[in-house]
Amino acid sequence: MITITINGKEIKLEKAMTVLEAARSAGIKIPTLCYHEQLEKYGGCRLCLVEVEKMPRLQTSCTLMVTDGMVVRTETEAIADVRRGILEFLLINHPLDCPYCDKAGECELQDLVEKYGPTTSRFREKKRKVTENLQDPVIVRNMERCVMCTRCTRMCEGVQGASAIAVISRGGHSHIEPFSGNRYDCEYCGNCVSVCPVGAIMSRLHRHSYRPWQVKENIETTCPYCGVGCTLVAQVRDDVIKRVVPKIGSPVNNGMLCSRGRFGYEFVGHKERLTVPLIKKAGVFEEATWEEAIGLVAKRLGEARDKHGSGAIAGIASPRCTNEDNYVFQKFMRVTLGTNNIDSTARMGYAGAQAFIENIFGQGATGNIISGLSNSDTVLVIGGDPTTVNPILGLQIRACSRRGGTILTVGHVPGLQHFTPMELKPGRRQETLLLECVVTALVSRKGLPGSNQRLEEKIKVVNADIATVAGQCGLHEKEMTDFIDSLAGAGTPAVVIGKELVQACNSGYRLFLACAISYLINGRIYLLCDHANEQGVLDMGCAPDLLPGYRPLSYAEFRKRYETAWKTTLPEKNGLNIFDMIAAAGSGALKAMYVMGENPVFNLPDSKTTVAALQKLEFLVVQDIFMTETARLADVVLPALSWGEKYGTFTNMERRIQRVRKTVGREGMEDWRIVAEISKHMSVRMHYADSGSVFEEITKVSPLHRDLTYDEIAEGATIYPYKGEPLRGATEEIRTDRGMTCPEGGLFLGIDRPLFHSGTLSRMSPALGKICPDAVLRINPETAATLLVADGDIVRVSTATGSLELPAVLDKHADRSVVLVSNIFEGRGVLGLMAAALDPVLGSPVLDTIPATVERVGKAKV
């Protein structure tokens, strides 16, 4: 216990802290500028100087640690003078443009000057002038307002880890550069915007459009983009989201955001949003009333069921919709239509991989706390770049490195390159072999733990020795043994598994090997997750083999339970998964489909086949917020409310259930309400007053969610296994079939996963579009050279399924045997070109075996 006295007040402290923190804990305000709770201590601005007895000089309270018996004064006349002096220094070069500056009202300098500041300036010289800089797509800079607190650079380097900006030059010439004007390594996270105390760095999105004090509401909600599920605060005025800011202290992202979370909100108010139901008549969409549209959907679905049987109808749910939407949707499919033909794009990898991992380690094995990653002593990354797929999770890996942890990567991970990872880069095709070798070496080094016999049976079969594998992978034996030694010596390791592993050939077998590694080193598994509610869509039972609560349909006792709850009988057999559905539609076995908040034409491999299949349907209804590639094929299009306009919950990759809140109003219905309306028209009444009553039903029927309430969830601590029972012991054999063999040689098509986008939702956010406006083909410079392709040249990339023309971007991080294209931009999606086989174990498409050719068709524009 430390006792100190501040301004005559005795304060007892449990642990060591700075004088500033101690003062704040006792409600004593000390002015600060360079201090920020998220950042490393700096002590540069000198505003927080205080008097400390027995110390000769004034001390910066933000850096001084308390000691027992310390006596501090923070508000003497002398100190006020000092602060006035410091503020005078800060103002000599600061423009006094408060009436024009968007920061006015929440400017820390303004507030300080108001309290302590000089009223006149004695500075007669010319002020430094810097013109406003609008080079950057999302940030506006007025660097003459900069007070050199370096909060932005400490954020960028020390927390975000992008190191895109730095203090350039020194002394009075110091200035912050270059932001993304020069496109160094800017990740457009905007976290510099969050910490800038003055109006030097601000978001362009709301420039001159409102004053901070005009914000009507600060609404806390959950980011709509990735599986991390960051807490966002939407600031709303006049029913428009003006700005999105993070919240310090929120459990997942604690004050941090990525570009998508911070700048990606504009899709909500996009002018191309669907507003009225559309019915296709003679090939042309016509606007219709809700009555009409709902009536028609109910009628056609009913007819299809009656004529062809329930098995001829299928539904696709959405990892972007809330738990409530998805729950009602699957209930509609199962109860109203009587089919288990329901699935989602979680089938592209997440669902199969999670099921596989849980079959080995038990339910919830992937639900590890994201912030815990930074406390690991070792993080192994396999299968992609976590810093782009799940950026805020990526930050935790960077933090781990900064704290002295070891980062190991299989393959090259650009987002971690400045964090001194130990890399093993086998050719893409040798990855399986390499993982086998790691497993073998770990067994010989550490032995088998003996806690999971089923797994050990399988591990014992694996055998690959370092020398041979090093030769085959073109690696040095030394780098392999160092890597393996690090893994073997790990105390609190984590294993991060990305899509590139789950969508590769041998993916099931590779995942088994990754699990084996994790088991042998006693690691925690993190399975990267693309979409905000990818976990929730599975938890809600939007899968052909799962009931709500992630309960296997094949267990009669579970089925019983739901039959009782829903007062119905459920089909016993698993339904069609999303790939089966397309196949069945193509073969004519499926007659009608209901797609909610998903765009299978764009988001499933081989768009031609998908289009042909959907066109064969007798009836297709698509419910969405934009006219998507899939919606264009529909007979009826139903406009839904978006993320920003409704209440509900998302479940993130940690299996944390979080609230989504309505931020702005719009006429229309939530997805669940539309579905319930249709059901009502089909004489199966679903009675929910609001999303809360849907959730209440979920907590009654799903043992996983038992007794939860919205209020509890709002605390942010509702993490699996909640209060209910996790499922244990429901195990099947661990499969280790290898699936298709990796083809040798040649050039293959791969998926580019840019940090600035997430599926097709982000393409409707103009700000993100400005950062990353269009699809490109990323190609290794050496590969490009052999093809005579220069940076910026227009190239045609072709596969057996089709071709695209795109500008080439030479990217030294790209593998030599792969060219990468993203799956974001309309008409330029890479998945469309990929006619993929499915992995026999995971059921996910094998996307790294698509041969591609690249030819130059046009010169770079200069």
Place this chain on the structure above:
Amino acid sequence: MGNILLKNIENPNSAELCEYRKSGGYAGLQKALGMEPKAIIDEVKKAGLRGRGGAGFPVAMKWTFASADPKFPKYLLCNADEGEPGTFKDRPILEKNPHILIEGMTISGYALGAEYGYIYLRGEYPAAKDILNKAIKQAYEDNLLGDNILGKGVKFHLAVHQGAGAYICGEETALIESLEGDKGQPRIKPPFPVNVGAFAKPTVVNNVETLSNLPYIMEIGGEAYAKIGSPDCPGPKIYCISGHVARPGVYELPMGTPLREIIETHCGGIKGGGRLKAVIPGGISTPVLPPDKIDCPMDFVNMPKHGSMLGSGAVIVMDDTVCMVKVCHRALKFFEHESCGKCTPCREGTGWLRSILGRIEQGEGNEGDIDLLLSVAGNMIGKTFCPLGDGAASVVQNFIKHFRPEFEEHVRLKACPVGK
């Protein structure tokens, strides 16, 4: 007292290992390696050696802290950033007697348990870099550096790290930042370098001259050493005198030699028979002294009693042709240029002071400008992150303190009165 640190520097080959050895070089190391590290530190303590970099901190105390810290490896950094204007005392050691420094560092490294040493050499000394590198190479070849020094199982590695033009890197934590590949900006203390220094490990930073004393202390023992010069801070001291004296240059004299003696006796008084006007006794950051204040022993203990500081022992002598406003202005230009920019008062204040001084010098000063100078300097002093900013402000305060009428005349006449 003959030359100890600058022994043999008249010999054109003094930087060669063989020459150094001929005059008894590396005997101190030989002796030290036969002692317990703790015993060496005790000897240094008895010697009463204080750091020659400017602050005069007791060397043995610093070493004791670092050697007591359980973290390994430890680092020994030689501060060869000599940047304080007026200072050129380390340069002759670096260029003419590099082995005395290498020997001193090896002894220190052994005493501290530091296995790695770097000489942080200022970028403006390119010749010294080559000389040091050559000397280090020779020392490695003769097994005076390496993993098994003189076959005694002692390990010490040494390399030169070249600075790149930043005065602030003379400050020890800025120096460490710069060594680590960062901007030279001072760090928050505590933790002190002796516990968390270079690469977060216990680190001792000592000046070139300081470390070069080690061989001699080993040779004659701490007690004998303590008899040289001032009792409170004994030893030989290199003074460097520049400006209007007949014989400027470096002088190795016992610590505590009076300033007047240095100027009048050793340097032959004011050049060309001019009149002494002002002396900056310890490098530009130390308070300027008027002619009647130079009867002071030049050491760490006595100088503060006489209104200034020993600093680096860099004496700048000015005769009466020199304009004090101009010198003050030039000094502030230096501080403005060298301010690292980390803290507000120094970053903004040095430039502001410089511009006020500039306009006074140009004859554009206003009434009130001198008080404004004092007020701005007052707003800096005691509020900056490191002593650089304090130094800048105190230069202004001291010039005005001793030469206020000259400042006032500039304002009144709107021109420089000196020499007219």
Place this chain on the structure above:
Amino acid sequence: MITFSQTTIKEIEEIRRKYPTSRAALLPALYVAQREFGWLSPEAYTAVSDLLGVPEAIARGVGTFYAMYRNKPLGRHVVQLCTNVSCMILGAERLVDFLKNKYGLEPGGTTADGRFSLVIMECIGACGTAPAMLVNDDFYENLTEKYIDEILEKYR
């Protein structure tokens, strides 16, 4: 794009081994880049950044902090004249004027033929032999106008 020669890459790797982190090799690597490319152009920073794995903005922040790194192209020979107090009181300002009038060399500027650049230095540690300057890496002390003429003659 510019790249380091193979020997330079080796040299930097050797420097790298003198330190426990690659970041610590940044200052020496910037010197090497400056020597190799003449000045620290944006491309030079990219090359250093790639080689050491230090983010480019960081490298640039460091490279612009220190006065001896050249962040713009300079003449073939760099005259670095000290004008700090000891040199100033012994006539350094007169030498600045001399260089301006006779050679057209302004502080911070370069002669039209690209032969010389003039950089005003803070103290270069030659106060006892002031005024003093460095031309590239060579020290010249006790300068006079005539001596400067002789010295500059040597640099073509």
